[in-house]
Amino acid sequence: MKVPTPLTGCRVDRTAFDHQVRLSLSALDPDEGYRVDAELAIETPFLLCDPHGQWHELDPGTGASLAPVLDLFGQTISSVEIHGKGALHLTFDNGAELHVGPDHHYESWHLTGTGVDPITVGPGEETAWQPPPQPEPHHTD
Template identity: 65%
Template sequence: MRVPTALVGCAVYRTAFDQQVRLLLVDSGRVDAELVIETTLMLRDTAGTWHHLEPGTGAALAPVLDLFGHTVRLVEVRGAGALLMAFDSGMELRVYPHPHYESWDLTGTGVAPITVGPGGHPDWDGQ
């Protein structure tokens, strides 16, 4: 699978959460993609504090709202599908593969569709 480097330069246009965490990532005319996170995520805020967040936990997901309007400056996929995204604000998002569940999914215009299923995916290109 290819690392979704097309996300670099995209702004977080919308955040949403329920049983999943969703980010709409847009770079007008180039990329219009949705990242769906279904398992635990780690989010570093602008003060450098790490938040361990679980989809489906309501108001506990509030730190995700601070991603709104910020631009992706780095995207990496490590190991079997650990997603790392860094933003212009200094915030950082990490999502690791889960042994039993789909952890993250990316679809949309300007990106190849990616699903990191149970156990992850061992082959990543484009670092």
């Protein structure tokens, strides 16, 4: 699996919560506009270490308990790593860390957008990593 290194230097422009936790990420190229305009969607329990070193076990769809994620707004990703069978680890410029491991039963996270290769970490083993399906070309006869 290719590590999505273009996320390094991206800023968190928006956080959104429902049955997923979504981070809108962007990075500007001074000459050409957006270098990256992407969304990271987290669908399973994850870990967030705040800038003070306190770890939070968080679960999408749990409302106010997701408040620590709000502190990622405006922060910049300083490093991106993928470990093992699809565990995503992001470090932010304020010292916060986000860790999303793979799940045996559900899609745990996916990344889509401009400037990044799409990634979906689905249930199961490492072989379950795959980009989201691309739409079939429509032929008119």
